[in-house]
Amino acid sequence: MTEPITYLFVPGDRPDRFGKALTSGADRIIIDLEDSVLADHKMAARDAIAAAALDWQNVIVRINPVDTVHFEFDMSLLRSVPVRMVMLPKTESSDMISRVNRSLDKKCAMLPQIETVKSLFALQDILHADRVDRVAFGHLDFALDLGSSTDKDSLLYARSQIVHHSRYAEKPAPIDSVTAEFRDTDTVSAEAKAAKNLGFGGKLIIHPAQDLPVKKGFAPSPADIAWAKSVVQIIEKSGSGALAADGSMIDKPVEIRARHIIERAGKIS
Template sequence: MALTTMLFVPADRPERFEKAAASTADAIVLDLEDAVSPENKEIARANIVKAILDKRTFVRVNPVQTDLFHDDLVALARAGCLNIMLPKAETTWELESVAAALGEDITVIPLIETAVGLDNARELAAHRTVPFLAFGSLDFALDMGCEHTQDALRFARQTLVFASRLAQKAAPIDGVTVAIDDYDHIKADAIEARHLGFAGKLVIHPKQLAAVADAFRPSDAEVAWATQVVEAVAANGTQAAKINGQMIDKPVISRAERILLRSSPNRG
């Protein structure tokens, strides 16, 4: 499951579903939580039951700690939904609750938004239903009482990357950027996430998709370097080579191969 962009769509706005599905987003997240007002929750659930939910469509339910969670699961069972994003995820018991309601084939993306969730990140990532974690940076900053800045949240981001690696799961997906029209700002945030080891980013508007995709796509210079490395090794016939006076060994070769894989349009 190679996802760089996950685009949120309010579940009470069904007229946006088809447009989102036709976008360049790698996955769509129909949102029953923050994007839907309390009076529209039931309408939103009905829209999901009627929607066509393919393998690239996720549904963000309301937190387990709320009275809305049970009704969400009932609707998703009717819809045959197999991909869930779970906000405020804190314990594996919550993941078990989802699996019990929707079946063992369910895929759950825990959204880490609290200090408790971060502390339990490794256990959450290791759960059988979880392919990767996601970071709810806005709510996490609120829970911690800190600013929503790169410096303030760097420890949390690094912890999620570390926990994912220890659990031998895919790299996590970073939280949203609130700016919609500022391409440079969005791209800078996404580059920071990429440098820390994230695989992609949550997106709140289609206008953000290009900036995030550009940030996670290797540059021409990186691709040229990686190609040179791989070709030199192939010509040398060993797992080591010398390029521009520098010794290229297995870790460098692996990095080059990873860059070329990310640059491929068919990487997923």
């Protein structure tokens, strides 16, 4: 099964946007009860989610952190709807995930967000918690906690650790954080490509206009596809192992990479 690439945030207190989000082309939508909803709007947001006719197969709900006064109200909502996945902001331990699991009367996949330094150093604990699907990076909150810039160089270590720990835990590749700029599609695609090259498998988005640019960034380039096809063609013609083509050695890892590129190109297209 192909893992989702784009995850579109929608404020929970904007039910007029739910339907548009579901038809936007994004692989998943995240109806948010946390940062995008003011405290005095959160109850109305819960009511809107409960009343909405949603395709829950493609809907995730981001709740408020477990240590806030809003958490139990969020849990009450989730027990009343057929939610399949829950996003947990500022997850810093498996205990936080266990608390959500205990509060629900159903089995839901968990999508923890890595948004603090403590989260980063608890990655294996978080990734091995019950029902965790994959993790997502929240670079804005992470940089705030760290006291660093939000640029890619300042957060390269954190991003790399999230990718490496996810692979070690044998989880799907993690989801990269949002790109604030949505009108400049070249910037969106470039940041998506940088995330893909680092090992991320998807990206959070904040506007439907970011969906296609992100998928373009995650798709293999025409040059990559041409290279992959030439490698497979040479291998299939020769029927042997290590070969030289255009001055490059073709052995098993190269063959596997080439076939993965071709497969990914077909799925994303």
